[in-house]
Amino acid sequence: MGKIISGITSLLLLGGIGIALWYFLGKPENLSEAKDGLGDAYNKTKDQIDKFDFGDVLEDLSDLDWGQFFNDDPFAGNSTVTLWDEQFIERDDGGLQLTLVNSLSADWQEEFEVAVADWSMSDALTLDVVVEPVDDAWDNDKKCKRQDDKMVVCNGNFGDTGWVGINENEVLRGRIISSVAKMNEYYLNKADFDHRRFTMCHEIGHGFGLPHTDENPYNKNLNDCLDYTDNPSSNVLPGEVNMIKLQEVYLATEREKRLLRRVENKDGSVTETIGWMINEDEAEASSL
Template structure:
């Protein structure tokens, strides 16, 4: 009996050593939207074509399952070609941005620790190719880039391991199984942690004079490289006096 228990214990330890370790610790620094109450509603400006409307709709609906925030799709205020930000909200755009290397891009502008505007772009130059023109890839990239504008980082950045079942996990096979097209429980848990406290100010739906106006669509505009493993990258541009721009990139494979 003792021997059986010992063997069983070893088996449990052995299997546990191969289980993927996930935890709700994937916020991006301390950056978050300022607000004085939960849940709050963040506007997503719809600057996407009909081909992307359903994917933006799915992303908005999925992130709105969070207990601390909702997202609402509203008419866009940007030209999709350059997708300039609008204070107090996130502009979402698609266009053929060219063979610049990136498949998807998210940007957040922050003052101190508070996000005050954001942008999500998906590059149809690559999404028109056979590899990326699939519902799974479109869901993953749209979901992940909007997730960055909420203050989330990635749960995992290994493209070759087993999917974690979240769009905040990088993968070579977003359809899975399991699917990496949508948020999972850890994402909602992390949002709860990020927005657990309340602020004395709000940056949601507020007009703020931006110190950083412009397109910021080229590598030369993004500032210091914080991370780049050839598949994903993060950049930081410091404008001084606590104002920063963060750019999150998913690189395409030609």
């Protein structure tokens, strides 16, 4: 009797699988259509896996010249700060109020958490992190899709692009309205923690609108993750210069920002100022 029940259960299970497969293949009417459906399903699955195939990454990084990856940086040569739209800035209550969307795989969580903690040391940033898992984990484009009013941080195997990480800010009328920071697994999957942490810090920094502090990857490190480097061991933190810039642009009032831009000296010349000044005497004393 037990064998009969077991046999009936097995048949029901197989029947259920068969019906599910029939629906999955588009309800084929004959064997030929079923074979075509299986072929299409295989090709679609393979295409999706190829998009996010971490197996096709650089295995040997020993001879890699990390300095080369700054050649095509879209921020290269631009020393200006691009602010987020004014609707995201509360000058009397924490400066830039920004949501970061964590769309990273599990093995990138530590780098992300460390970078967010480091940048959050700035009084000019109030960061809200949300985790938004992507249903289609293979689709780079979906993981890294722009979201209005937010910075999306994601990773994927984007291939031999020439960049290990990249930030794509969407700018409208001179102000940032969305940002995407991408980590390229093709180079970073087998990289050491310092390179991964540096890249994360660097691209998130660009997401706040910050420029580079130095663009020679082979000179002495400035202890700043927005400083180009081929050896990031001491360049994994945001750096004091970036904290000052964030205060200047996101905490200063409109009057204070005017003082920061230009100062007329006693001899009639006009110079740019540095630092975050709150009155004309300090602005004049700190002028270049």
